[in-house]
Amino acid sequence: MSQIQEIHSKDHVEDSLRQVTDIISRQKLVESLVHKQEGPRHDLVEALVHKQNLVELQKKLDLLHPADVAYILEALPIEDRLLVWELVKADCDGDILLEVSDAVRESLIETMDNRELVAAAASLDTDEIADLAPDLPKDVVQELMKSLDAAKRAQVESSLSYAEDSVGGLMDYDFVTIRADVTLEAALRYLRLMGDLPQHTDKLFVVERNGRLIGTLPLKRMLVHDPEAHVAAVMSDDPVVFHPSDEADDAAQAFERYDLVTAPVVDAKGVLVGRLTVDVMLDFIRAKAEADMLQVAGLREEEDMFSTVWKAAKNRWLWLGINLCTALIASRVVGAFEGSIAQLSALAALMPIVAGMGGNAGSQTLTLVVRGLALNIISKKNANRLMLKELGISVLNGVVWGGIMGVVTYFLYRDLPQALPLALVMTAAMLLNLMLSALAGYWAPNIIVRLGHDPAFGAHVLLTFITDSMGFFIFLSLATVLL
Amino acid sequence: MSQIQEIHSKDHVEDSLRQVTDIISRQKLVESLVHKQEGPRHDLVEALVHKQNLVELQKKLDLLHPADVAYILEALPIEDRLLVWELVKADCDGDILLEVSDAVRESLIETMDNRELVAAAASLDTDEIADLAPDLPKDVVQELMKSLDAAKRAQVESSLSYAEDSVGGLMDYDFVTIRADVTLEAALRYLRLMGDLPQHTDKLFVVERNGRLIGTLPLKRMLVHDPEAHVAAVMSDDPVVFHPSDEADDAAQAFERYDLVTAPVVDAKGVLVGRLTVDVMLDFIRAKAEADMLQVAGLREEEDMFSTVWKAAKNRWLWLGINLCTALIASRVVGAFEGSIAQLSALAALMPIVAGMGGNAGSQTLTLVVRGLALNIISKKNANRLMLKELGISVLNGVVWGGIMGVVTYFLYRDLPQALPLALVMTAAMLLNLMLSALAGYWAPNIIVRLGHDPAFGAHVLLTFITDSMGFFIFLSLATVLL
Numbered sequence: 019m020s021q022i023q024e025i026h027s028k029d030h031v032e033d034s035l036r037q038v039t040d041i042i043s044r045q046k047l048v049e050s051l052v053h054k055q056e057g058p059r060h061d062l063v064e065a066l067v068h069k070q071n072l073v074e075l076q077k078k079l080d081l082l083h084p085a086d087v088a089y090i091l092e093a094l095p096i097e098d099r100l101l102v103w104e105l106v107k108a109d110c111d112g113d114i115l116l117e118v119s120d121a122v123r124e125s126l127i128e129t130m131d132n133r134e135l136v137a138a139a140a141s142l143d144t145d146e147i148a149d150l151a152p153d154l155p156k157d158v159v160q161e162l163m164k165s166l167d168a169a170k171r172a173q174v175e176s177s178l179s180y181a182e183d184s185v186g187g188l189m190d191y192d193f194v195t196i197r198a199d200v201t202l203e204a205a206l207r208y209l210r211l212m213g214d215l216p217q218h219t220d221k222l223f224v225v226e227r228n229g230r231l232i233g234t235l236p237l238k239r240m241l242v243h244d245p246e247a248h249v250a251a252v253m254s255d256d257p258v259v260f261h262p263s264d265e266a267d268d269a270a271q272a273f274e275r276y277d278l279v280t281a282p283v284v285d286a287k288g289v290l291v292g293r294l295t296v297d298v299m300l301d302f303i304r305a306k307a308e309a310d311m312l313q314v315a316g317l318r319e320e321e322d323m324f325s326t327v328w329k330a331a332k333n334r335w336l337w338l339g340i341n342l343c344t345a346l347i348a349s350r351v352v353g354a355f356e357g358s359i360a361q362l363s364a365l366a367a368l369m370p371i372v373a374g375m376g377g378n379a380g381s382q383t384l385t386l387v388v389r390g391l392a393l394n395i396i397s398k399k400n401a402n403r404l405m406l407k408e409l410g411i412s413v414l415n416g417v418v419w420g421g422i423m424g425v426v427t428y429f430l431y432r433d434l435p436q437a438l439p440l441a442l443v444m445t446a447a448m449l450l451n452l453m454l455s456a457l458a459g460y461w462a463p464n465i466i467v468r469l470g471h472d473p474a475f476g477a478h479v480l481l482t483f484i485t486d487s488m489g490f491f492i493f494l495s496l497a498t499v500l501l
Numbered sequence: 502m503s504q505i506q507e508i509h510s511k512d513h514v515e516d517s518l519r520q521v522t523d524i525i526s527r528q529k530l531v532e533s534l535v536h537k538q539e540g541p542r543h544d545l546v547e548a549l550v551h552k553q554n555l556v557e558l559q560k561k562l563d564l565l566h567p568a569d570v571a572y573i574l575e576a577l578p579i580e581d582r583l584l585v586w587e588l589v590k591a592d593c594d595g596d597i598l599l600e601v602s603d604a605v606r607e608s609l610i611e612t613m614d615n616r617e618l619v620a621a622a623a624s625l626d627t628d629e630i631a632d633l634a635p636d637l638p639k640d641v642v643q644e645l646m647k648s649l650d651a652a653k654r655a656q657v658e659s660s661l662s663y664a665e666d667s668v669g670g671l672m673d674y675d676f677v678t679i680r681a682d683v684t685l686e687a688a689l690r691y692l693r694l695m696g697d698l699p700q701h702t703d704k705l706f707v708v709e710r711n712g713r714l715i716g717t718l719p720l721k722r723m724l725v726h727d728p729e730a731h732v733a734a735v736m737s738d739d740p741v742v743f744h745p746s747d748e749a750d751d752a753a754q755a756f757e758r759y760d761l762v763t764a765p766v767v768d769a770k771g772v773l774v775g776r777l778t779v780d781v782m783l784d785f786i787r788a789k790a791e792a793d794m795l796q797v798a799g800l801r802e803e804e805d806m807f808s809t810v811w812k813a814a815k816n817r818w819l820w821l822g823i824n825l826c827t828a829l830i831a832s833r834v835v836g837a838f839e840g841s842i843a844q845l846s847a848l849a850a851l852m853p854i855v856a857g858m859g860g861n862a863g864s865q866t867l868t869l870v871v872r873g874l875a876l877n878i879i880s881k882k883n884a885n886r887l888m889l890k891e892l893g894i895s896v897l898n899g900v901v902w903g904g905i906m907g908v909v910t911y912f913l914y915r916d917l918p919q920a921l922p923l924a925l926v927m928t929a930a931m932l933l934n935l936m937l938s939a940l941a942g943y944w945a946p947n948i949i950v951r952l953g954h955d956p957a958f959g960a961h962v963l964l965t966f967i968t969d970s971m972g973f974f975i976f977l978s979l980a981t982v983l984l
Contacts, residue, residue, distance in 0.1 A: 032880075142963060218760070219721060238698045238720070296783070300783055300786065314797070315867070316861070356847065356849070364836070369826045373853070374824065375824065389795075405804075
């Protein structure tokens with residue numbers, strides 16, 4: 019009996035990465051040594067060593083899962099990446115292209131000619147072709163579509179017609195259907211004839227003659243029930259089903275909630291049109307979480323770690339530009355009070371504290387509200403209650419932190435004649451700005467969602483704009499009036 | 502044939518929530534009307550209506566999946582939540598307790614006596630008991646352990662001995678093992694005898710007499726291969742296996758990478774000790790993503806949307822306190838330059854722009870570095886390259902945005918005699934602070950990870966501290982020296 023081969027997740031792929039980079043750097047070393055001396059013999063040595071290293075590298079790569087090769091490609095600088103890509107791309111290039119991030123995929127596709135791209139995509143399932151199509155040159159997609167038979171072409175076109183974040187965009191067509199009036203025995207014979215079942219098949223879909231779904235038959239049940247029983251008697255007739263137009267996010271929540279592995283997708287008439295699988299939902303959840311994280315920092319898309327400075331900078335400019343504008347407006351608010359600041363420069367030192375605390379407290383409210391909106395636990399009925407709670411917390415925070423800062427301010431500036439009123443202004447400004455931050459943290463995502471946008475991107479900018487500008491305004495205007 | 506019942510994910514549970522809140526508010530209305538009039542007849546009416554509503558509510562709730570009840574409990578204010586909880590807790594209270602968030606679970610457990618808690622937990626699987634145990638009173642856990650047989654008690658103890666975010670903490674014990682020398686026919690007979698297979702079973706685990714895992718037998722293969730074949734001939738002998746001490750995060754990445762549904766967990770000797778399932782990994786990935794989001798805003802834990810103001814405020818104070826300290830230090834940096842600000846109050850208006858842009862650009866670098874560290878694509882070999890790239894971007898950003906702000910500054914303050922040098926100081930300060938921000942955004946998470954902590958919490962505070970303090974310092978000291 020063969021020894022169990024441990025794909026020890028992280029360690030395994032990291033080892034592979036290390037070995038690959040070792041081989042590459044060994045080769046670079048040889049190249050640099052040989053280049054120092056000229057002559058035909060050295061060229062020969064170089065060619066030999068070069069070839070030997072590449073053979074070793076290729077052997078290594080051939081043993082790896084496409085997802086592991088994708089990981090290695092992402093972790094390699096661009097020239098090493100293309101070297102590795104040259105070696106693997108003949109085999110399972112389509113699968114690897116699917117696994118790498120968008121930015122890295124772009125860098126790989128650039129190196130391939132149309133013939134290679136068509137060959138790569140042709141080896142994929144129709145739903146995968148649809149995933150890849152938006153990144154391919156138009157003429158490649160056209161050529162590819164021509165090479166498919168009518169049924170497959172219809173599947174690709176159907177997948178492409180749905181939004182990327184809808185159930186239709188994520189479903190595949192790899193399901194096995196069965197009729198309700200056959201016995202399990204007959205069903206088993208049918209499966210044996212098929213020879214292999216699609217990946218992740220945990221259940222068969224039971225359909226009528228017209229394709230309408232009437233139930234599902236989990237493989238588990240096929241195995242433990244009497245082979246003489248009919249499918250109709252054993253099947254589950256209340257499966258969780260989805261529609262192609264459902265939001266992928268809701269489907270992901272349903273997969274999580276009901277612990278699904280696969281689920282049928284039906285059209286408006288109940289006719290089976292596709293299948294969702296847990297691996298795709300897992301990828302979707304992970305990608306969504308990552309996109310949210312990136313969006314909060316204003317990164318419009320995932321960045322290739324080794325992209326050029328220029329390309330990376332373009333990804334970040336929109337956000338920095340917007341923030342510069344809001345900072346400029348906040349700066350003009352301060353500018354309006356330059357007279358007061360000239361008289362009492364302590365104001366300049368204290369004002370960032372008021373604005374900063376507002377921003378921090380507001381982002382806590384905002385994060386909870388964004389989460390509540392995403393999970394649909396904020397409804398019209400409980401919204402007011404939630405807002406009042408956040409306002410209550412902000413009053414408590416304002417009294418506590420504003421009070422502390424009042425005392426600190428008094429001690430810092432106790433030599434000034436205005437020490438006491440300055441301390442009171444500080445306390446009052448912090449209280450007011452924290453209350454305003456709670457309202458802004460509550461309303462900013464709500465308004466952005468109602469306008470039909472994703473709150474992850476815009477809400478934070480809007481919040482910071484309000485807490486900064488109003489923080490400065492509240493503090494400086496109170497100081498101007500009272501001091 | 503029965504009609505397919507559509508559990509139309511979001512709409513379905515949101516409808517249920519709406520119906521539940523409708524029933525509750527109808528009842529509240531009746532109560533308030535009845536209270537206005539006194540007398541024995543009205544008491545009777547109230548009691549009747551009350552009972553009728555509750556019966557309706559209970560019927561509604563009994564039809565729901567425990568995960569849907571959990572969702573409804575989370576979306577209800579505390580008194581409505583406890584009303585619903587009273588109605589459902591007799592049935593599948595253990596399952597519901599597992600599904601709700603930590604904060605809501607706490608509020609539910611508080612209302613249960615020890616007897617109820619033991620009964621609730623006793624209905625669960627051993628790995629689920631271990632998940633719940635940390636939230637239960639100590640005497641309940643003791644009583645519970647006494648009620649289990651020796652094998653189950655050992656399983657609970659084993660689960661409890663592993664960290665929550667390790668494979669051991671997430672694995673379950675619901676697997677079916679089989680020997681390699683039997684035929685598929687015999688294996689099928691054995692499964693039929695069992696009558697039912699554990700949830701998510703997509704493969705059997707093939708073990709030797711001593712319990713050592715030698716392969717896995719996917720159900721798919723059992724179905725499509727000749728029943729006369731031996732397990733040894735059909736099984737897969739290189740499955741992905743995990744160890745109890747592996748990090749859950751790495752296991753989740755492996756599930757995603759290799760599209761797993763279940764995977765065996767073996768000890769150091771290769772003996773099968775447990776099983777990981779995709780539904781648990783899905784929950785883990787979702788919970789991790791959410792915790793990261795909350796941590797970035799300094800929320801130490803998930804908050805019950807309807808917790809008291811006091812409880813919620815405590816969750817947020819550590820972060821606000823730390824931020825107040827860093828803001829105070831930044832404020833003292835400004836304080837050191839109060840003389841310069843008194844002479845030229847324009848400095849006070851311009852300095853937040855320098856600090857703010859540094860913070861924004863730095864958080865972009867930080868987000869990408871945190872992501873790269875989490876995915877293990879930052880290694881010693883490519884770290885320097887990455888840092889230089891980020892530094893390059895910051896120089897580009899500094900020239901572009903610093904240049905723009907220089908021009909804007911000149912126009913804003915063109916009436917001042919120092920307009921030109923002030924504009925130059927602005928440009929230089931922005932360039933320098935953006936470069937510093939890139940370095941801080943790169944190093945802050947790296948240092949925190951090397952110290953063994955999670956970068957999501959501390960890195961952002963550290964970054965903001967550096968970009969604020971140094972932003973003020975660079976700008977004000979340049980201005981003091983040059984103007």
